[in-house]
Amino acid sequence: MIVHIVMFKFSDENKSANLAEVTKRLNALVELISELKKMEVGVNFTLSPRAFDLSLYSTFETKEDLEAYAIHPEHLKVVELIKSVTLESKVVDYIL
Numbered sequence: 001m002i003v004h005i006v007m008f009k010f011s012d013e014n015k016s017a018n019l020a021e022v023t024k025r026l027n028a029l030v031e032l033i034s035e036l037k038k039m040e041v042g043v044n045f046t047l048s049p050r051a052f053d054l055s056l057y058s059t060f061e062t063k064e065d066l067e068a069y070a071i072h073p074e075h076l077k078v079v080e081l082i083k084s085v086t087l088e089s090k091v092v093d094y095i096l
Helices: 015-032 063-071 073-085
Strands: 002-010 038-043 054-060 086-095
Touching: 002 015, 002 063, 015 038, 015 054, 015 073, 054 063, 063 073, 073 086
Parallel strands: none
Antiparallel strands: 002 054, 002 086, 038 054
16 A cells, blocks of 8 residues: 655645635545545644644555546646645655
8 A cells, every 4th residue: 555645834824714625625536536545634733833734644555546646637636726825845655
């Protein structure tokens, strides 16, 4: 199994609304992309300066499934939104 984790730091402008919209749109991907087996989206509550605002944990059966997800049109729509409301992101992918 492949695990894909991404963390995002959001811009302060409309932060709460943007977090809610991105969360909703990411969660919807599970029904839209067959290669995506599981997804958890979490909004951070820690006030640490090291903290990011939102994390995404998703799983795939193979690396090829992750690659298919990465270029899927529905995923790319969400990526476009995320890029417009975030300042930074970090990613890690690994085999479980």
